[in-house]
Amino acid sequence: MDSIIQFVQQDLGNPGLAALLSNPSFAFIQLMNSFSQAMNLFIIAAGLSLIFGVLRVINFAHGAFYMFGAYIVYSVAQEWTGNFWLGVAAAGFGLAVMAVVIERGLFQYIYDKEHLMQLLLTFAVVLILSDVAKIIWGTDQYSVSYPASMKGAVDLGVTVYPTYRLFLIVVGPAIAIGLWLFTERTRFGRLTRAATQDREMLSALGVNVPMIYTGVFILGSVLAGIGGGLAAPFNSPTPGMDATIIVDCFVIVIVGGLGSIWGSFIGAIIYGLVFNYGSVIVPNWQDVFPFLILLAVLLVRPWGLFGKPEGGNA
Amino acid sequence: MTGPMTRPVLAACAVVLVLLALVPVLESNYLIDLFNEIMIYALFALSLNVIIGYSGNVSFGHAAYFAIGGYTMAILLTTYQWPLLPAFAASVAFSFVASGVVAYFCTRLTDIYFAMLTLAFSMLVWGVAFKWRSMTGGDDGFVGVDVPAFIAERVPFYYFSLVVIAIAVAVLWVICHSAFGRALLAVRENPVRAGFVGINTRLMRWWAFVVAGTFAGIAGSLFAMVHRGMYTESAFWPESATVLIMTLLGGMYSFFGPAIGAASLFLLERLTNEYTEYWPLVLGTILLVILMFLPEGLAGLAKAVRRQILRVR
Numbered sequence: 001m002d003s004i005i006q007f008v009q010q011d012l013g014n015p016g017l018a019a020l021l022s023n024p025s026f027a028f029i030q031l032m033n034s035f036s037q038a039m040n041l042f043i044i045a046a047g048l049s050l051i052f053g054v055l056r057v058i059n060f061a062h063g064a065f066y067m068f069g070a071y072i073v074y075s076v077a078q079e080w081t082g083n084f085w086l087g088v089a090a091a092g093f094g095l096a097v098m099a100v101v102i103e104r105g106l107f108q109y110i111y112d113k114e115h116l117m118q119l120l121l122t123f124a125v126v127l128i129l130s131d132v133a134k135i136i137w138g139t140d141q142y143s144v145s146y147p148a149s150m151k152g153a154v155d156l157g158v159t160v161y162p163t164y165r166l167f168l169i170v171v172g173p174a175i176a177i178g179l180w181l182f183t184e185r186t187r188f189g190r191l192t193r194a195a196t197q198d199r200e201m202l203s204a205l206g207v208n209v210p211m212i213y214t215g216v217f218i219l220g221s222v223l224a225g226i227g228g229g230l231a232a233p234f235n236s237p238t239p240g241m242d243a244t245i246i247v248d249c250f251v252i253v254i255v256g257g258l259g260s261i262w263g264s265f266i267g268a269i270i271y272g273l274v275f276n277y278g279s280v281i282v283p284n285w286q287d288v289f290p291f292l293i294l295l296a297v298l299l300v301r302p303w304g305l306f307g308k309p310e311g312g313n314a
Numbered sequence: 315m316t317g318p319m320t321r322p323v324l325a326a327c328a329v330v331l332v333l334l335a336l337v338p339v340l341e342s343n344y345l346i347d348l349f350n351e352i353m354i355y356a357l358f359a360l361s362l363n364v365i366i367g368y369s370g371n372v373s374f375g376h377a378a379y380f381a382i383g384g385y386t387m388a389i390l391l392t393t394y395q396w397p398l399l400p401a402f403a404a405s406v407a408f409s410f411v412a413s414g415v416v417a418y419f420c421t422r423l424t425d426i427y428f429a430m431l432t433l434a435f436s437m438l439v440w441g442v443a444f445k446w447r448s449m450t451g452g453d454d455g456f457v458g459v460d461v462p463a464f465i466a467e468r469v470p471f472y473y474f475s476l477v478v479i480a481i482a483v484a485v486l487w488v489i490c491h492s493a494f495g496r497a498l499l500a501v502r503e504n505p506v507r508a509g510f511v512g513i514n515t516r517l518m519r520w521w522a523f524v525v526a527g528t529f530a531g532i533a534g535s536l537f538a539m540v541h542r543g544m545y546t547e548s549a550f551w552p553e554s555a556t557v558l559i560m561t562l563l564g565g566m567y568s569f570f571g572p573a574i575g576a577a578s579l580f581l582l583e584r585l586t587n588e589y590t591e592y593w594p595l596v597l598g599t600i601l602l603v604i605l606m607f608l609p610e611g612l613a614g615l616a617k618a619v620r621r622q623i624l625r626v627r
Contacts, residue, residue: 058426115425116562120562120601121601124599247433250430251434254434287444295438298423
């Protein structure tokens with residue numbers, strides 16, 4: 001083992017990789033960082049994927065929803081109440097309200113239009129929301145403090161690790177299981193799955209399909225809001241955060257397969273691992289790796305690891 | 315499109331060309347720069363329309379080729395001190411090769427997956443421009459492009475850019491109205507049937523992508539020279555969305571529509587910036603109105619108005 005480390009250190013000239021090999025607790029911290037980042041991204045990406053799965057719309061405005069979630073947490077938790085969890089709840093509620101307005105006011109008219117129209121409509125919403133955020137919150141970068149109960153770190157034996165990040169690692173799978181139970185075990189979830197299969201038939205059977213669409217859109221958007229709220233302590237709310245997160249989410253949902261919850265889960269973990277280990281092994285280029293994975297997946301399985309191929313792919 | 319329509323189109327082009335050539339007479343630096351940039355964006359939007367309007371695929375990463383052309387030009391002229399012609403030829407060639415490689419992969423897919431793959435490639439280009447600091451200047455941008463002395467002044471550069479763009483647009487027009495352009499339309503309207511009559515649909519879509527990428531590269535090269543610099547924003551995805559909006563605003567089912575869209579959007583942006591900093595808000599609202607009420611863009615609106623007038627008569 002020592003000779004391998006020496007080889008990596010001296011012949012390959014890669015101190016990052018050598019540090020990973022020689023220092024298990026450093027490697028472990030990277031693993032934990034990957035998971036906590038992945039789980040935060042999963043919450044947001046799952047919302048995007050859920051909306052696509054049912055509504056068949058790729059929502060560029062999802063990133064703006066995330067940004068609003070982060071800003072709302074700042075306003076409610078930092079400025080008004082001082083309670084972080086109240087802030088996250090407010091972010092979820094605020095996004096639910098926004099989702100109803102946007103879906104009923106705009107999106108419901110474009111489900112039958114071409115994909116170009118849909119993409120551009122959601123982009124119009126991005127432009128409008130990003131400026132609305134600027135009007136409300138200005139262009140400052142805000143800092144949100146960690147919730148009082150989770151400021152410290154936990155001793156995991158191998159190393160100590162920040163409590164809040166551990167919390168994210170736990171909450172991600174919990175949300176994944178919750179979403180899975182919801183779609184597989186509840187009546188609304190069954191109707192949702194039916195709506196993805198055959199909308200006309202469902203509607204002919206007397207089910208209020210537009211209401212299912214609105215419901216799914218709310219659920220997906222609330223996930224973006226909560227994801228943004230939970231990210232606020234380490235991702236300071238600032239203009240432009242919407243444009244970066246949406247691209248990360250695209251990578252995750254396409255790698256995992258559009259419309260698949262577990263696909264987004266695995267996609268997020270792959271993203272987290274590649275990003276964090278990539279930044280140690282080839283510093284500075286970590287932003288490029290996720291796109292390389294995306295390209296690889298799109299070329300081999302354009303419908304993603306867990307997705308199903310759609311008809312009409314030439 | 316050719317035949318009866320050709321003569322009025324040519325006449326209109328001649329008029330526009332003469333008007334553009336007369337812009338420097340006004341002796342306003344502001345106007346010269348404004349029109350120069352409008353022309354560049356018009357070419358950019360026209361090039362995108364070859365993919366969208368003619369082959370029927372939505373590229374969400376067209377800014378990549380604009381940025382590749384621009385960065386190549388900036389780096390060759392400045393870092394390597396190449397003369398203008400070889401640098402221009404190389405940047406066009408590089409845009410051609412880069413879009414050719416990307417097109418090889420993208421044309422395997424259609425629809426949403428095509429759009430997503432073009433987006434992914436453009437983000438890759440953006441990532442490289444952002445991180446390759448020693449070559450591209452990273453997020454500070456590539457500042458201080460050495461424009462050759464004979465076109466370094468504002469007016470000579472304006473004419474240089476006018477000539478290049480006029481030739482580029484003419485070539486694009488010929489391409490789009492050739493048998494190749496017709497075949498592309500067939501692919502857009504019904505790929506299965508086009509395949510049955512013997513058109514190699516994937517090859518046609520590849521060529522459409524490459525033509526679009528190459529001409530976007532030309533537009534980008536001129537952009538780098540007029541701004542004396544190149545910045546990562548030019549490769550970021552909202553830039554791709556902006557040029558899509560220009561194309562859509564002008565009307566993607568007409569050849570010159572996108573150029574009109576580019577000019578309108580650009581002028582509108584300048585105008586809005588005089589009054590408010592919230593241009594994106596205005597743009598988003600315009601976009602909503604177009605999508606909801608004018609799906610065929612300004613060119614479609616013009617057609618509808620003409621039809622109405624004819625009917626009244």
